[in-house]
Amino acid sequence: MNVSPETLERRSRTRIRQFHHHAFRTTDMEATRHFWEDILGCPLIGTFVETTDPVTEEPSNYIHTFFELGDGTALAFFQFQEGLYRESSIRGPQDPFDHHIALEVDSKDAVYAYRDRLKAEGIDHMLIDHGYCYSIYMHDPNGMQVELTTKVPQTVEIMERHAKTAHADLERWLAGVTEANNQYRRLRGASEAP
Numbered sequence: 001m002n003v004s005p006e007t008l009e010r011r012s013r014t015r016i017r018q019f020h021h022h023a024f025r026t027t028d029m030e031a032t033r034h035f036w037e038d039i040l041g042c043p044l045i046g047t048f049v050e051t052t053d054p055v056t057e058e059p060s061n062y063i064h065t066f067f068e069l070g071d072g073t074a075l076a077f078f079q080f081q082e083g084l085y086r087e088s089s090i091r092g093p094q095d096p097f098d099h100h101i102a103l104e105v106d107s108k109d110a111v112y113a114y115r116d117r118l119k120a121e122g123i124d125h126m127l128i129d130h131g132y133c134y135s136i137y138m139h140d141p142n143g144m145q146v147e148l149t150t151k152v153p154q155t156v157e158i159m160e161r162h163a164k165t166a167h168a169d170l171e172r173w174l175a176g177v178t179e180a181n182n183q184y185r186r187l188r189g190a191s192e193a194p
C-alpha cells in the first residue's frame with residue numbers, strides 16, 4: 001500500500017528532510033572499521049584528518065570517518081590522537097565528539113532560518129563550516145546534541161574523492177601521519193552567516 005497524498009503532503013512541509021549521520025567517539029578506529037565494514041557491510045567512505053578543534057578553534061588532531069548505509073546516510077566516528085582528547089565546557093553539556101545525531105535540511109537558508117528560530121527562543125547554538133557540509137549545532141531539552149546540516153555545492157565532489165582514499169587515509173593516520181586532508185574546512189563558519 002502506498003502512503004496517502006495527505007501523508008506525502010505532511011512530509012513535504014517538514015524542513016528537516018532526513019537523517020544524515022549519527023556520530024560517536026572511539027578510541028579504536030580499526031576495530032570500529034572492522035565491525036562496521038567487514039562484519040556489518042557498511043563501507044568506509046571517508047576519513048577526514050583534522051588538525052583543529054572546530055568548536056574551540058584550538059590545535060588538535062583527530063580523524064572523522066563515515067560508514068555508508070544503503071540510503072546514502074552514514075554512521076560517523078571520531079578518534080583523537082592519543083592524549084589529545086580534552087573535554088571542553090565550550091562544547092556544552094553533551095560533547096558532539098562523544099555523540100550526536102545529524103539531520104539534513106535542504107539549504108544554507110534553512111540552516112539560517114533555524115539559527116534565527118533558536119536565537120528567538122534563546123537556545124545556544126553554533127554554526128560550523130565543515131567544507132563538505134554546513135551545520136548548526138544545539139542541544140535539545142534533554143541535553144541531546146543535535147546537528148542540522150546541509151549539503152553544499154562541493155559536497156558530492158569532495159565525498160566522491162575521499163571515498164577513493166578513505167582506507168589509505170585511515171591507514172596513514174593510524175601509522176602516525178597526521179597532516180590535515182580536509183582542505184575545505186573553514187573555521188569561524190558563523191562569520192559568513194547573514
Ligand SMILES: [Fe+2]
Nearest residue numbers: 023100102147
Ligand atoms: Fe556531525
